[in-house]
Amino acid sequence: MILDSSKILNDLKIWSHELGFQDLGVAGLNVKDDFSQLENWIQNGYHGSMSYLEKNKDKRLDPSKLVPDTTCVITVRANYLPEPLDHAVSTLKDPRLAYVSRYALGRDYHKVLRGKLRQLARKLNDKIGDFGYRAFTDSAPILERALARNSGLGWVGKHTNLINKADGSMFFLGEIFTDLPLDITARLKKNHCGTCVSCIDVCPTKAIVSPYKLDARKCISYLTIESKDSIPTELRASIGNRIFGCDDCQLFCPWNKYAKVTPIKDFMPRSRLNNRTLLELFSMNRDEFELLTRGSAIRRISYEQWVRNLAVAMGNSRYSRKTLSALYKRRFFPDQMVREHIEWAITRLENNSLNPDAIDK
Ligand code: SF4
Ligand code: SF4
Known part of the structure; x- marks a missing residue:
């Protein structure tokens, strides 16, 4: 069967919105520059006691070492903010209240997002037949932010999080590693931090x-x-x-x-x-x-x-x-x-x- 990459991408985008994701892209496997930056960062000791970052270097550098036969990575992002931002700021300013990072107020995102990513892959499976895939979210040696940026989901801000022009930065990332030969979506041309600090x-x-x-x-x-x-x-x-x-x-x-x-x-x-x-x-x-x-x-x-x-x-x-x-x-x-x-x-x-x-x- 000949696959129509743009049709698949279109379907994936529609289904991903239905599942609660705001964006979907497709990244190639080259994350060499980001890997070198990570290596430098670790050499400077900035990672503290997170020694797991020193392991599985080969898999971080080459996604096909993590999941053999991977040809590209479908990337998604899902907004997580459970209430408007001004509530977060007022909690922060009240010394009697406990402030919990906004991403952790609800159900554990690992389970929620992996479930949704699998649903997304199954929908595609129903449409085009069997293909190889594995879904991840913040759970494996993957340069997630680099893959998301490379596929056009946003730019990396000076605070090192990914930022999207339409939605800011309070979102989770997820990936489906696949052996499908999909066309890569374009990376943003510009970083929009400008002179802001x-x-x-x-x-x-x-x-x-x-x-x-x-x-x-x-x-x-x-x-x-x-x-x-x-x-x-x-x-x-x-x-x-x-x-x-x-x-x-x-x-x-x-x-x-x-x-x-x-x-x-x-x-x-x-x-x-x-x-x-x-x-x-x-x-x-x-x-x-x-x-x-x-x-x-x-x-x-x-x-x-x-x-x-x-x-x-x-x-x-x-x-x-x-x-x-x-x-x-x-x-x-x-x-x-x-x-x-x-x-x-x-x-x-x-x-x-x-x-x-x-x-x-
Ligand atoms: S880098 Fe960001 S998350 Fe970390 S302490 Fe500073 S403001 Fe908080
Ligand atoms: S430099 Fe400004 S725009 Fe860029 S991440 Fe920091 S606060 Fe946001």
Whole structure:
């Protein structure tokens, strides 16, 4: 059978919209330049303890090493914002509330998107017959951002996320590796960051060390999710009330005035995670934490990391008797690393109690 590549692309675009994706492209397999940049970045130690990035180099460099016979990669993006951006900003500004990165408020995106990608591939299968494919989303050694950019889904901003002119940057990426001989879709000709440096200026920990270069070791997303260790003391105050990830460089990017609420119901906030106080989350025991985060991307962190992050955020909140006594109650937390963060928070709040401007009345 002779395949009509443009007809297939057209069908895929229609079906992908029906499934909740906003864009679809097709990328070739050449990601050599991005691979070299990754190598440099790792050599500089910017990846911190994410040693998995040092592995499977051959697969990252050549997608056909990950899935043999791959000829091209179908790329998609799906907006994840569950509510308008101004709600995120107001949560961030309220030191009593816990801020969870917007992508993690709903159901775990890995499961949701992989399911949708498989549905998309099956629709094509029904139409053209058998072909080889495998679906991925943030789950394998793949230079996802490079493939998405190469296929025209957006440009890489100075904060290192992909940006799309119509929708900003708050979207997930997904891929279908396939052996179909599809035509490649064109890469954007222009990067639209221009002279803007908002993301660099606004980053609380100055983790964007220069345009397009992120020192993950300073990034709040890394510190609150990837890192299982003690959070460096000098960075704790800048973490504010962010207990899982950080969105600031995206929230204050001018292109995100175009960010849209997702049509995917699974990404709507679960368990009121968009509106919880630090105090109520900090007081949860391990069982309650597990119940709260069942089926959520937050499960990526342990209960110890959760309590550690909350202790830091409580230390950054205004003094109140309730907050201080909640910290006292957990002073004997079994894990020494977590205990040290609780002590840090107690000291901060005790100091705040002497400052009338830092008291929650
Ligand atoms: S996610 Fe937060 S800490 Fe990380 S680079 Fe962006 S603004 Fe900085
Ligand atoms: S804030 Fe400005 S520089 Fe940073 S990614 Fe957005 S447009 Fe680019």
